[in-house]
Amino acid sequence: EAQVTQNPRYLITVTGKKLTVTCSQNMNHEYMSWYRQDPGLGLRQIYYSMNVEVTDKGDVPEGYKVSRKEKRNFPLILESPSPNQTSLYFCASSPWTSGGQETQYFGPGTRLLVL
Amino acid sequence: GENVEQHPSTLSVQEGDSAVIKCTYSDSASNYFPWYKQELGKRPQLIIDIRSNVGEKKDQRIAVTLNKTAKHFSLHITETQPEDSAVYFCAARDNYGQNFVFGPGTRLSVLP
Numbered sequence: 001e002a003q004v005t006q007n008p009r010y011l012i013t014v015t016g017k018k019l020t021v022t023c024s025q026n027m028n029h030e031y032m033s034w035y036r037q038d039p040g041l042g043l044r045q046i047y048y049s050m051n052v053e054v055t056d057k058g059d060v061p062e063g064y065k066v067s068r069k070e071k072r073n074f075p076l077i078l079e080s081p082s083p084n085q086t087s088l089y090f091c092a093s094s095p096w097t098s099g100g101q102e103t104q105y106f107g108p109g110t111r112l113l114v115l
Numbered sequence: 116g117e118n119v120e121q122h123p124s125t126l127s128v129q130e131g132d133s134a135v136i137k138c139t140y141s142d143s144a145s146n147y148f149p150w151y152k153q154e155l156g157k158r159p160q161l162i163i164d165i166r167s168n169v170g171e172k173k174d175q176r177i178a179v180t181l182n183k184t185a186k187h188f189s190l191h192i193t194e195t196q197p198e199d200s201a202v203y204f205c206a207a208r209d210n211y212g213q214n215f216v217f218g219p220g221t222r223l224s225v226l227p
Contacts (some may be wrong), residue, residue, distance in 0.1 A: 030211075040124075042204055042219040043159070050213065058214065059116075090158060102147060102208075104215070106158040 002027045006091050006107035014060030015079055016028050021076045032074040032094040033058070033104070034066065036087040043090065049074055052095070081114045088112075099115050117128070117142040119207050121218030126197050129226050134201055136221045138186040144210035148188045150179060151222075159204060183222045195225045 006027045013019055025032065033048040035058075045058030049068040063085055065077040074093075078085060091107040118141040132203050141150075149164035163178045165172045165188065172179050176195075181188040192199055206216040 012196040042121075042221055043206075045216075046151075047212060048214065058211075059216075101162070103149070103161050104151075104159075106160070108158055 001006060002094055002105070004091055004105050004107040006089075006110050008110060009108060010111050012072065012115065015082055016080050018083060019078050019112075021078075021091075021112070023076065023092075023107055024072050025093040025105070026076075027093060027095070027105065028071065029093035029105075030071070031066065032091065032093045034064070034074070034076045035090045035092065036061045036085075037090060037109075038087050046076070046089075062087045081112075083114045086112060086114045101103065116144055117207055117209055117214075118166060119205060119216050119218040121205055121221055123221060124219065124225050125222045125224070127224045127226060130195060130197060132165040132175065132195055134190075134192045134199070134223055136190045136205070136219050136223070137187060138205035138207075138208040140216075141186070141205070143183075145207040146210065147208040148181060149206050149208075149215070150177070151201045151206065151217075152189050153204065155201070162203075166221075170198070178204075192223075195223075197225050197227055199223060200225045 007022045010040045030051050034042040034046040044060045089110045092104040094104045106108040122140045130150045146167040151159035153159040176193045178191040202220045205219050206215040
C-alpha cells in the first residue's frame with residue numbers, strides 16, 4: 001500500500017530534550033516536506049527536500065533540522081524543543097513533474113507537546 | 116513570497132445547499148492551486164486542483180474556478196452532505212514548483 005508513515009504519533013517531552021520524528025514514504029517520491037499545523041494558521045512549511053542530500057528552509061525553520069540521506073526517509077529533528085514547538089506535525093511527499101511538485105500525500109500526523 | 120488568504124474561516128450550511136470558499140493569492144507567477152480536505156483527527160487529503168491554464172474544473176459535486184487576473188480561486192460544493200463537514204485548505208504553488216503556501220483553512224459544517 002502506498003503510504004507516508006510517521007513515528008511517533010503522539011509525544012510528550014520536556015524543554016531541551018532532543019527528539020526526532022521519523023517520516024518514511026514508499027512511493028519513490030522525490031519531494032518531501034514537513035509542516036506544522038496550528039489553530040487558525042493552517043499548514044506552515046518547516047523544511048523541504050527536493051531529493052537526496054538536497055534540503056531547504058520553508059517558512060518556519062527556526063528550531064528544527066532535517067536530513068535526507070535516503071530517498072524514502074526525511075526525519076525532523078528538534079535539538080532543543082521549546083513549548084512554542086507544541087503543535088501537530090505533518091510529513092508529506094509528492095512526485096516531481098515537469099511543472100514541479102503537485103499532489104502531496106500526507107502522513108498521519110504527530111502531535112507533540114513540549115512541557 | 117507568496118501569501119494566501121482564505122475566507123470565510125467558518126461556514127455553516129444546511130444539507131443540500133451549496134458552499135463556496137474563496138482564496139486569494141499574491142504571487143501572479145503561481146501556477147497550481149490544490150484544495151485539501153481535512154476531517155477531524157485525520158490528515159489533509161487532496162480533493163481537487165487546478166492549473167493556471169484552466170479556468171474551471173469539476174469533479175462530481177465539487178468544482179474549482181480560477182481568476183488569474185484577480186488572483187483568486189474558489190471551491191464550490193453543491194448538494195452538500197453531512198460528510199462534507201471538515202476543514203478545507205487552499206494552497207498555491209510557487210513559480211519554481213517547489214513550495215506550497217496554504218491558506219489558514221475554512222471549517223465547513225453541514226447541518227442536517
